[in-house]
Amino acid sequence: MSERAAYLIADLPPRLRFMVEECPRLGCWLWIGSTSGTGRGGGYGRVKWQGVTQAAHKVVWRLSGGRLLRPREQLDHECRVRRCCNPAHLSPLFQKRNMKLAYSRKRMAVVVAEAVR
Numbered sequence: 001m002s003e004r005a006a007y008l009i010a011d012l013p014p015r016l017r018f019m020v021e022e023c024p025r026l027g028c029w030l031w032i033g034s035t036s037g038t039g040r041g042g043g044y045g046r047v048k049w050q051g052v053t054q055a056a057h058k059v060v061w062r063l064s065g066g067r068l069l070r071p072r073e074q075l076d077h078e079c080r081v082r083r084c085c086n087p088a089h090l091s092p093l094f095q096k097r098n099m100k101l102a103y104s105r106k107r108m109a110v111v112v113a114e115a116v117r
Contacts, residue, residue: 006088007063007064007065007087007088009022009029011063012060012063013063016047016049016056016059016060016063019031019032019033019045019056020032020085026079026081026084027079027086027088027089028079028083028084028086028089029060029084029085029086030081030083030084031044031045031047031056031057031083031084031085032083033045033046033047033056034046034047035083036055043082043083044056044057044082044083045057045083045085047059056085057075057077057084057085057090058075059085060086060087061075061085061087061090064087066087066090066092067092069092070092070094072094072095073093073094073095074092074093074094074095074098075090075091075092076090076091076092076093076098076101077089077090078090
């Protein structure tokens with residue numbers, strides 16, 4: 001997570017704030033508006049912002065003072081919640097690293113599930 005100043009839901013522009021619901025248990029800011037669907041790669045919040053439909057978490061990232069992403073860089077949801085747009089839960093990294101993390105997290109979930117049985 002970054003060293004930036006804290007950004008609060010109250011800091012969001014009203015139109016975006018209306019579409020975010022805070023989860024007190026996880027600290028996630030859940031996007032309650034439209035999403036990118038249910039298929040592979042789906043479930044991310046979508047919003048029309050400045051005339052362009054884009055990922056809600058990326059819009060909030062930029063509004064919160066997050067730096068511009070480099071080519072092929074993505075925002076990793078450290079909380080593992082695709083609808084989350086809390087900038088404190090996002091960190092930029094390249095796709096290759098993001099895929100490795102996703103695989104290891106999925107593998108860890110399988111190991112934990114097997115241990116619980």
